[in-house]
Amino acid sequence: MAIRIGILGYGNLAKGVELSIRQNKDMELAAIFTRRDPATVKPLTSGVSVASTADIKDYQDKIDVLVICGGSATDLPQQTPEYAAMFNVIDSFDTHAKIPEHFANVDKAAMASGHTSLISAGWDPGMFSLNRLYGSCILPEGKDYTFWGKGVSQGHSDAIRRVPGVKNGKQYTIPVESALEAVRSGSEPELTTRQKHTRECFVVAEEGADLALIEKTIKEMPNYFADYDTTVHFISEEEFARDHSRINHGGFVFRTGKTGVNGENTHVIEYSLKLDSNPEFTGSVLTAYARAIYRLSQKSDFGCKTVFDVAPALLSPLSGEELRAHML
Amino acid sequence: MAIRIGILGYGNLAKGVELSIRQNKDMELAAIFTRRDPATVKPLTSGVSVASTADIKDYQDKIDVLVICGGSATDLPQQTPEYAAMFNVIDSFDTHAKIPEHFANVDKAAMASGHTSLISAGWDPGMFSLNRLYGSCILPEGKDYTFWGKGVSQGHSDAIRRVPGVKNGKQYTIPVESALEAVRSGSEPELTTRQKHTRECFVVAEEGADLALIEKTIKEMPNYFADYDTTVHFISEEEFARDHSRINHGGFVFRTGKTGVNGENTHVIEYSLKLDSNPEFTGSVLTAYARAIYRLSQKSDFGCKTVFDVAPALLSPLSGEELRAHML
Numbered sequence: 181m182a183i184r185i186g187i188l189g190y191g192n193l194a195k196g197v198e199l200s201i202r203q204n205k206d207m208e209l210a211a212i213f214t215r216r217d218p219a220t221v222k223p224l225t226s227g228v229s230v231a232s233t234a235d236i237k238d239y240q241d242k243i244d245v246l247v248i249c250g251g252s253a254t255d256l257p258q259q260t261p262e263y264a265a266m267f268n269v270i271d272s273f274d275t276h277a278k279i280p281e282h283f284a285n286v287d288k289a290a291m292a293s294g295h296t297s298l299i300s301a302g303w304d305p306g307m308f309s310l311n312r313l314y315g316s317c318i319l320p321e322g323k324d325y326t327f328w329g330k331g332v333s334q335g336h337s338d339a340i341r342r343v344p345g346v347k348n349g350k351q352y353t354i355p356v357e358s359a360l361e362a363v364r365s366g367s368e369p370e371l372t373t374r375q376k377h378t379r380e381c382f383v384v385a386e387e388g389a390d391l392a393l394i395e396k397t398i399k400e401m402p403n404y405f406a407d408y409d410t411t412v413h414f415i416s417e418e419e420f421a422r423d424h425s426r427i428n429h430g431g432f433v434f435r436t437g438k439t440g441v442n443g444e445n446t447h448v449i450e451y452s453l454k455l456d457s458n459p460e461f462t463g464s465v466l467t468a469y470a471r472a473i474y475r476l477s478q479k480s481d482f483g484c485k486t487v488f489d490v491a492p493a494l495l496s497p498l499s500g501e502e503l504r505a506h507m508l
Numbered sequence: 509m510a511i512r513i514g515i516l517g518y519g520n521l522a523k524g525v526e527l528s529i530r531q532n533k534d535m536e537l538a539a540i541f542t543r544r545d546p547a548t549v550k551p552l553t554s555g556v557s558v559a560s561t562a563d564i565k566d567y568q569d570k571i572d573v574l575v576i577c578g579g580s581a582t583d584l585p586q587q588t589p590e591y592a593a594m595f596n597v598i599d600s601f602d603t604h605a606k607i608p609e610h611f612a613n614v615d616k617a618a619m620a621s622g623h624t625s626l627i628s629a630g631w632d633p634g635m636f637s638l639n640r641l642y643g644s645c646i647l648p649e650g651k652d653y654t655f656w657g658k659g660v661s662q663g664h665s666d667a668i669r670r671v672p673g674v675k676n677g678k679q680y681t682i683p684v685e686s687a688l689e690a691v692r693s694g695s696e697p698e699l700t701t702r703q704k705h706t707r708e709c710f711v712v713a714e715e716g717a718d719l720a721l722i723e724k725t726i727k728e729m730p731n732y733f734a735d736y737d738t739t740v741h742f743i744s745e746e747e748f749a750r751d752h753s754r755i756n757h758g759g760f761v762f763r764t765g766k767t768g769v770n771g772e773n774t775h776v777i778e779y780s781l782k783l784d785s786n787p788e789f790t791g792s793v794l795t796a797y798a799r800a801i802y803r804l805s806q807k808s809d810f811g812c813k814t815v816f817d818v819a820p821a822l823l824s825p826l827s828g829e830e831l832r833a834h835m836l
Contacts, residue, residue: 199767203648224769280833300836307642307777309836310820314635316835317796317823318789320531366782439527439792441552445784449635454694456773461646464767468645488821488831492638495645503816505608507644508628508637 183474184210184242185467186267188233188259189249190221192427193272196463197247198224204467206497210243240266244477245470247271257282264289264297264484268477270470272302272462279305287484296477298485301469302462303453304328308433310487311451315435319447322437323368327355327376331429331458339404340381343397345389348417350424352380355432366436366446379410384420429458468495511802512538512570513795514595516561516587517577518549520755521600524791525575526552532795534825538571568594572805573798575599585610592617592625592812596805598798600630600790607633615812624805626813629797630790631781632656636761638815639779643763647775650765651696655683655704659757659786667732668709671725673717676745678752680708683760694764694774707738712748757786796823 185207187194194212201209202225211229214221218230231239246267250256252275260271264286273282282299290297300306304326312324333353340349359376362369381398385391395412399405415423435449455461469487472494476485493503513535515522522540529537530553539557542549546558559567574595578584580603588599592614601610610627618625628634632654640652661681668677687704690697709726713719723740727733743751763777783789797815800822804813821831 196767199769203767276836279836280829283832305836307646310642312835313820313824313831314638317799317820318635318792364782439524439531439785439788441527445788447784447789448780448782450778450780450782451639452776452778454692454776454778456775457767460767460773461775464646471645486832486836488828488836489819491817491819492641492645493816496641500816501608503641504611504814507640508604508607508633508814508816 182206182208183471184208184244185470186211186213186236186239186243186246187249188213188236188246188263189255190214190216190223190230191249192459193463193466194247194249195224196457196460197249197466198228198463199460200464200467203464204471204497207467207471211239213239213246236263237266243267244474245270247466247470257285260297260299261285261289264295265293266295268295268473269297270301270466270473271299272306272466273299274302274305276305283484283486291483294480294482296473296482296485298469298473298487298490300486301466303455303465304431306462306465306487307453308431308451311433311449312435313488315433315437315449319435319437319439319449321439321443322435322447325363325371325376325434325436326431327360327434328431329353329355329377329429331431331455332427333379336379336381336404339401340383340398343394343401345386345394346383347386348384348420350382350420352382354378354380360432363434363436364448364450366448368436373407374409377408379405379408381410381412382420382424383412383414384417385414426456427458428456430454471495471497510534510536511799512536512572513798514539514541514564514567514571514574515577516541516564516574516591517583518542518551518558519577520787521791521794522575522577523552524785524788525577525794526556526791527788528792528795531792532799532825535795535799539567541567541574564591565594571595572802573598575794575798585613588625588627589613589617592623593621594623596623596801597625598629598794598801599627600634600794601627602630602633604633611812611814619811622808622810624801624810624813626797626801626815626818628814629794631783631793632759634790634793634815635781636759636779639761639777640763641816643761643765643777647763647765647767647777649767649771650763650775653691653699653704653762653764654759655688655762656759657681657683657705657757659759659783660755661707664707664709664732667729668711668726671722671729673714673722674711675714676712676748678710678748680710682706682708688760691762691764692776692778694776696764701735702737705736707733707736709738709740710748710752711740711742712745713742754784755786756784758782799823799825 221230248271336351430453432452472490549558576599664679758781760780800818
């Protein structure tokens, strides 16, 4: 029998999960839940039922894992613990500083109700975290480096759009090539924020707006831009629609370290992602971990997990025998 | 109390494990076991006892995990099952085709005696296998590619040295840059053996040897060289000693795949290693997995495992709380 997946929410990430389920033959999309009027949601997959979150508890026997696709700022801190009491759940909570608190809340709800949940799946946190962990365990005497991009930062794009006179805007985070090369050499450089990334902004200004003032406001914005070398390009609405509609992203995780009698040997581990669609890739990671969560729940391994707690074999539809014969 | 590690064998890999234990504060090297006269073995670490494998069963209460550093051709198929009946053990068995059989033998011995063992740790099999597995689970509709090098192939170097008239020789496996770029583009090319790697040989010939014949013999050697573009350089013994004494290696694992309504989005996952010392890096992986094996045995999770079965958190000396707070 297929693993029955429910999706909560229907934004870009939810659609990424929906599309990913189609690629996994042992899974089926059982229902999409929305806070809106269900009649207004048109799934990409024909025949999928859309229900109101108000009725979600009626689905406890019909869903094996609920993938919660809300935002980290306000949705997930409330939703994940709430639904962890009713379902096996998974989310992509990405506010790094609040992970311990979120973990504790979800763990409590999941343990009390006998469910399995997993928080902070995706690529960072997620696959990047795994690479930081594996790297630090293999090369304890070393350093790790994470670079993001080239890709769209949603938070920084939002910040641009709040500047007076800006009609539309998008921000790309770009790793500095010379910094990547310095890390790749194994020289373990100390890098400042400014040395690691640049920020490139594409802005559609309102008619008659003061472009020089917009540029200055963006470049001097504390936290978001002041610590970076930032470039601002003013473009037309047509150019914006044509060239900047994708949600691509990616990045690099390095671990470099030394071994030997006197640390004479250097090793460089590099992991990188180049993603045409951030939400579709993140959705694909969530789907793979949903399989693992279902299996852990079948073994009564309840409570909250992270990617660190999941044995890799649990992500695969293949058996242990098949994995050892063909992938080891 | 520190995790007490025993090392069986004292070649390059064993020395790599020994050096790695120094970097892990929660571990100690309890003893080295050798089939030679123990008096002839001089460990890099002062104060470490060297014992004969003939006496190894007297150490069952003194060793938490035994790291078996024999060769895959004849040592490990015999040693790992034998010692899995007495100790928690780990090896780096790398004959891919014989992994299922080796796994079954080790699992039987470990299960019967209530021990935990892990086979085929290292980088390939090992970290590369993990990246093939993670990649295929996240992007089910895609392709994976493994490239090796630039690095020294022991098997091919041995093959060169068996050619009549060859005094010494070393072979480097080199990934073809244009093939790497084609894969990196996400175009999912079909690549022949010849298109993926070239082979470069450095040969010290015996005085008066027929160099043209040596070159021809190497280049036409079936299985080893015939399917590759091979270059042969004749050098002096001095050059050989000066430029070719390192045991560096490395390689790349890619997974590329498509997502979207019509597969319109391409994603590229790339993992690469650049290693100054193959045995020291492999030894470092074995040490990290020895920690995991010890922990699994403490939870009475017996039998044979591979890297696929080990939750990443078990590799780290840090607690779950610390990992979530600092590495997720």
